[in-house]
Amino acid sequence: MSALVRRELRIAATGGSALLPLIFFLLVATLFPFAVGPDAPLLARTGGGALWMAALLAALLPVDRLVEPDRAAGVLDQLALRGISEESVALAKLGGHWLSFGPPLMLAAIPAAALIKLPAAVLVRLELGLLAGTPGLAALSLIVAALTSGLRTTGALAGLLMLPLAVPILIFGAGLVGAEGDSGALKLLAALSLLYVAIAPFAAGAAIRAARD
Amino acid sequence: MSLLALRGVACVRGGRRLFEGLDLVLEPGGAALIAGPNGAGKSSLIRLAAGLLRAEAGTVERSAPAALADDNPALDAKLGLGRALAFWSGLDGADPAAAMAAMGLAPLAQVPVRMLSTGQRKRAALARVLASGAPLWLLDEPANGLDADGEARLEAAIAAHRAGGGAVLAASHQPLPLAGAARVRLG
Numbered sequence: 001m002s003a004l005v006r007r008e009l010r011i012a013a014t015g016g017s018a019l020l021p022l023i024f025f026l027l028v029a030t031l032f033p034f035a036v037g038p039d040a041p042l043l044a045r046t047g048g049g050a051l052w053m054a055a056l057l058a059a060l061l062p063v064d065r066l067v068e069p070d071r072a073a074g075v076l077d078q079l080a081l082r083g084i085s086e087e088s089v090a091l092a093k094l095g096g097h098w099l100s101f102g103p104p105l106m107l108a109a110i111p112a113a114a115l116i117k118l119p120a121a122v123l124v125r126l127e128l129g130l131l132a133g134t135p136g137l138a139a140l141s142l143i144v145a146a147l148t149s150g151l152r153t154t155g156a157l158a159g160l161l162m163l164p165l166a167v168p169i170l171i172f173g174a175g176l177v178g179a180e181g182d183s184g185a186l187k188l189l190a191a192l193s194l195l196y197v198a199i200a201p202f203a204a205g206a207a208i209r210a211a212r213d
Numbered sequence: 214m215s216l217l218a219l220r221g222v223a224c225v226r227g228g229r230r231l232f233e234g235l236d237l238v239l240e241p242g243g244a245a246l247i248a249g250p251n252g253a254g255k256s257s258l259i260r261l262a263a264g265l266l267r268a269e270a271g272t273v274e275r276s277a278p279a280a281l282a283d284d285n286p287a288l289d290a291k292l293g294l295g296r297a298l299a300f301w302s303g304l305d306g307a308d309p310a311a312a313m314a315a316m317g318l319a320p321l322a323q324v325p326v327r328m329l330s331t332g333q334r335k336r337a338a339l340a341r342v343l344a345s346g347a348p349l350w351l352l353d354e355p356a357n358g359l360d361a362d363g364e365a366r367l368e369a370a371i372a373a374h375r376a377g378g379g380a381v382l383a384a385s386h387q388p389l390p391l392a393g394a395a396r397v398r399l400g
Binding site for chain 1: 284
């Protein structure tokens with residue numbers, strides 16, 4: 001299992017694709033003030049939501065490289081032949097994917113928050129939300145990646161499949177950023193994230209098995 | 214105790230019945246050669262035996278781990294060949310060095326997999342099978358892309374494997390020198 005997670009991390013690190021979501025995230029944070037104007041109170045009020053949108057879309061970027069290359073190269077077949085269940089493979093991929101995407105995104109949120117002049121208290125709530133929400137986003141990307149592996153045009157379809165399911169994460173994540181005090185949004189966000197993480201290995205594992213026929 | 218037993222197996226792909234009522238038993242030291250025209254279901258039979266496809270009818274029993282070499286090398290393209298093979302042998306708890314030497318790949322250990330030629334990739338896939346230590350080898354077109362030296366190495370590896378109590382199920386449209394192999398004719 002740890003060998004599988006290490007392999008996922010190595011592929012993410014050497015493929016250069018781990019950097020893409022980060023650059024995308026920072027780029028959105030850079031562009032946002034240009035779009036709404038340099039009004040600091042307005043930026044501080046809407047910026048958190050914009051960063052959540054950026055995080056959601058950044059999670060979609062690596063969907064086409066999560067499962068499909070391994071399926072096409074026969075890696076998934078070789079793992080199955082060694083008696084490693086598709087669920088374990090999916091769980092390893094989920095762990096590797098989150099590690100290469102969640103913590104870097106949380107780091108990138110710091111300069112991004114500076115770019116749109118978010119107050120420190122808001123940044124803390126944003127980071128908490130990302131910590132709770134990114135595992136759920138990673139789980140959704142993995143499910144969608146497994147469902148669309150083997151199809152020719154995955155990009156648009158992946159977005160159509162994933163974005164509706166990600167709406168609750170976005171609502172509670174952005175709600176947490178905008179909320180004063182304890183609103184329960186963090187708990188709901190964490191619960192939702194946990195649900196997606198719990199479902200993902202089984203859903204993605206079943207999709208990997210189905211893609212084999 | 215047979216390593217692989219297929220009884221009354223039928224295979225349907227894309228709504229087409231490729232074969233049915235197929236019986237095949239592989240004992241330790243045994244070999245079977247699947248022959249047939251393109252699209253007759255040779256690769257499907259190999260994948261059935263590997264447990265990667267479900268049989269439409271009949272039973273597939275495997276009493277030992279199997280190693281598969283097919284068209285997909287399943288090696289990380291960016292890694293050097295040695296490290297790419299080491300990932301699999303790490304899972305198998307084996308050492309890839311002897312297998313690489315047996316397939317004549319030792320000088321290529323540092324070369325990234327994506328730079329390898331078709332024949333070298335095939336040798337690498339075979340080296341992965343050699344290193345796996347699995348008693349049952351499933352080889353889909355193992356001689357494809359191999360040069361004369363590669364074919365001789367493949368032959369020697371199969372002979373050594375069978376002498377050690379292993380069994381081989383191979384699909385090929387080229388003549389493979391498998392002494393005393395059962396013939397399975399599809400299509």
